[in-house]
Amino acid sequence: xxxxxxxxxxxxxxxxxxxxxxxxxxxxxxxxxxxxxxxxxxxxxxxxxxxxxxxxxxxxxxxxxxxxxxxxxxxxxxxxxxxxxxxxxxxxxxxxxxxxxxxxxxxxxxxxxxxxxxxxxxxxxxxxxxxxxxxxxxxxxxxxxxxxxxxxxxxxxxxxxxxxxxxxxxxxxxxxxxxxxxxxxxxxxxxxxxxxxxxxxxxxxxxxxxxxxxxxxxxxxxxxxxxxxxxxxxxxxxxxxxxxxxxxxxxxxxxxxxxxxxxxxxxxxxxxxxxxxxxxxxxxxxxxxxxxxxxxxxxxxxxxxxxxxxxxxxxxxxxxxxxxxxxxxxxxxxxxxxxxxxxxxxxxxxxxxxxxxxxxxxxxxxxxxxxxxxxxxxxxxxxxxxxxxxxxxxxxxxxxxxxxxxxxxxxxxxxxxxxxxxxxxxxxxxxxxxxxxxxxxxxxxxxxxxxxxxx
Ligand SMILES: Nc1ncnc2c1ncn2[C@@H]1O[C@H](COP(=O)(O)OP(=O)(O)OP(=O)(O)O)[C@@H](O)[C@H]1O
Ligand SMILES: [Mg+2]
Numbered sequence: 532x533x534x535x536x537x538x539x540x541x542x543x544x545x546x547x548x549x550x551x552x553x554x555x556x557x558x559x560x561x562x563x564x565x566x567x568x569x570x571x572x573x574x575x576x577x578x579x580x581x582x583x584x585x586x587x588x589x590x591x592x593x594x595x596x597x598x599x600x601x602x603x604x605x606x607x608x609x610x611x612x613x614x615x616x617x618x619x620x621x622x623x624x625x626x627x628x629x630x631x632x633x634x635x636x637x638x639x640x641x642x643x644x645x646x647x648x649x650x651x652x653x654x655x656x657x658x659x660x661x662x663x664x665x666x667x668x669x670x671x672x673x674x675x676x677x678x679x680x681x682x683x684x685x686x687x688x689x690x691x692x693x694x695x696x697x698x699x700x701x702x703x704x705x706x707x708x709x710x711x712x713x714x715x716x717x718x719x720x721x722x723x724x725x726x727x728x729x730x731x732x733x734x735x736x737x738x739x740x741x742x743x744x745x746x747x748x749x750x751x752x753x754x755x756x757x758x759x760x761x762x763x764x765x766x767x768x769x770x771x772x773x774x775x776x777x778x779x780x781x782x783x784x785x786x787x788x789x790x791x792x793x794x795x796x797x798x799x800x801x802x803x804x805x806x807x808x809x810x811x812x813x814x815x816x817x818x819x820x821x822x823x824x825x826x827x828x829x830x831x832x833x834x835x836x837x838x839x840x841x842x843x844x845x846x847x848x849x850x851x852x853x854x855x856x857x858x859x860x861x862x863x864x865x866x867x868x869x870x871x872x873x874x875x876x877x878x879x880x881x882x883x884x885x886x887x888x889x890x891x892x893x894x895x896x897x898x899x900x901x902x903x904x905x906x907x908x909x910x911x912x913x914x915x916x917x918x919x920x921x922x923x924x925x926x927x928x929x930x931x932x933x934x935x936x937x938x939x940x941x942x943x944x945x946x947x948x949x950x951x952x953x954x955x956x957x958x959x960x961x962x963x964x965x966x967x968x969x970x971x972x973x974x975x976x977x978x979x980x981x982x983x984x985x986x
Contacts, residue, residue: 532557533652534576538567540585551641564598571602578651579611583622592622596629603630607876608658610651630876630912665861675718678711679862682855684847691844696722701839704817706846709896712817713777715844719815720773728772733765736778744786745802754803766799769812780818780825787832794838814839849891849898856886859895863902873906879913884969885921947982959986
C-alpha cells in the first residue's frame with residue numbers, strides 16, 4: 532500500500548482522515564512540524580496533506596510553509612496537498628507557487644479530498660515513470676558520448692553510428708547549427724576500435740586559408756619564413772585515430788585537392804617537404820551548409836564529396852524531434868542543477884508549451900543555453916518562460932486580483948479575457964483562435980457559450 536502522511540494539529544481531523552483513508556493507503560499522521568518532518572524523512576510518503584496552521588502558530592501559516600519548503604527540499608518529487616481555511620486564498624496561491632501540488636479548502640469532505648489525493652498519487656506515478664525513463668535513456672546515452680534522443684530520426688542516427696563505428700569508412704555529417712554534429716563525430720570515435728587513440732577536430736572555417744594548409748599537413752624546417760623547426764600537422768596527429776573535419780564546406784579549392792589525395796592514397800606531404808608520409812586516420816566530416824548546392828555551384832569538389840561521404844548522417848533540426856525536446860530540456864536541467872546549489876524541480880506547464888512550440892534556430896545548443904540561463908535566473912522552483920528567455924505572453928487586459936475574488940472567479944475571468952482577446956486578434960476566425968489558445972474548436976465553442984461570447 533502507498534504511504535500518505537497527514538499533517539494536522541487537530542486530532543479530530545487526523546482521526547477522521549485516518550479512518551477515511553485507511554482502506555486505500557498506509558496512513559501516517561503528525562500533529563506538528565517537527566513530527567511531520569521526522570515522519571516524512573523516515574517514511575518518504577509519496578503524498579502529504581499539510582494543514583498550514585501548525586503550532587506554535589496555529590492561527591498563522593508560517594510553520595506550515597516552513598514545513599512545506601523543507602519537505603520539498605528533502606524530496607522534490609513529493610506531492611504535497613495544502614489544506615487551507617476558507618479565508619486563506621492568498622496562502623493557497625503562495626503554496627502552489629512554493630511547489631505544493633494542489634490545495635484543498637476546509638471544511639473537509641472526505642470523498643472530495645479522496646479524489647484530490649488519488650489524483651496526486653496518479654501524477655506522482657506518471658512523474659516517477661518519466662523520471663525512470665529519462666534515467667534509462669540518459670544511461671543509454673553515455674555510450675554515445677552523452678548524446679540523447681528517442682525520436683525515430685535519432686534512433687536511426689544512433690543505429691547508423693553503431694554500424695559504422697567499427698569500420699573505417701568516411702562519414703559525412705550534415706545538420707543545422709547546434710544539432711550535434713560534433714557529438715556524432717565523437718560518438719563514432721568513442722565506439723570505434725580507435726577510441727584510445729587521438730580524436731583530432733579541426734575547424735576548416737575558422738583558420739585563414741594560408742595557415743590552414745600547414746595546420747592540416749604540418750611543415751618542414753625552412754618551408755617558409757618563421758618555420759624554424761619541423762612541425763606535424765593535425766592529419767598526422769590523427770594517425771591511428773579519427774580526424775574530424777568540421778565545416779569542410781569552407782575548404783579552398785587547393786586544399787580540397789590535397790585532402791582528396793590524402794583520402795585516396797593515405798599519404799600526406801608536409802608543406803615544403805617531398806616525402807610521402809603514410810597516415811592512417813579515419814575521417815569524419817561535417818557541414819551545416821547545403822553541400823549539394825556548393826557542389827552544383829562549383830565551390831566544392833564532387834569527387835571529394837564522394838570520398839568523404841561513403842556514409843551520410845543527417846541530424847534533424849530540434850523542432851522536428853517531438854518529445855525529444857522535453858527529454859533534452861530535462862537532461863540539461865539536471866546537469867546544470869547538479870553542478871549548482873539550485874533546486875529547480877522542473878518546467879511550468881506554460882514553459883513546456885513554449886519549449887515545444889519554439890522554432891529552435893540554434894537547435895540543441897540553444898536549448899542547452901536557455902536552460903542554463905534559466906537555472907541561474909529563476910526565483911521559483913518551476914522554470915517559467917521568462918526564465919528561459921521567452922518574452923512574456925501578452926497579459927490578459929484588465930484582470931486585477933482583488934481580495935474578494937474567489938479562485939474560481941479569477942480563473943473564469945482570465946479565461947474569458949484570453950478567449951475574447953484571441954478571437955479579436957484572429958478577427959473572429961474561430962479555428963485560428965482555437966489554435967492560438969491551444970484548444971480544439973469544439974472546446975472553444977463550448978467556452979464561448981459558457982462565457983457568453985460571440986465571434
Ligand atoms: N542529442 C543530444 N543530446 C545531448 N546533447 C546534445 C545533443 N545534440 C547536441 N548536444 C549538445 O548541444 C551542443 C551543440 O552540439 P554540437 O557542437 O555537436 O553541434 P554542431 O552541430 O556541431 O553545431 P555547429 O554547427 O554550430 O558547429 C553541445 O553542447 C552538445 O553537447
Ligand atoms: Mg560543430
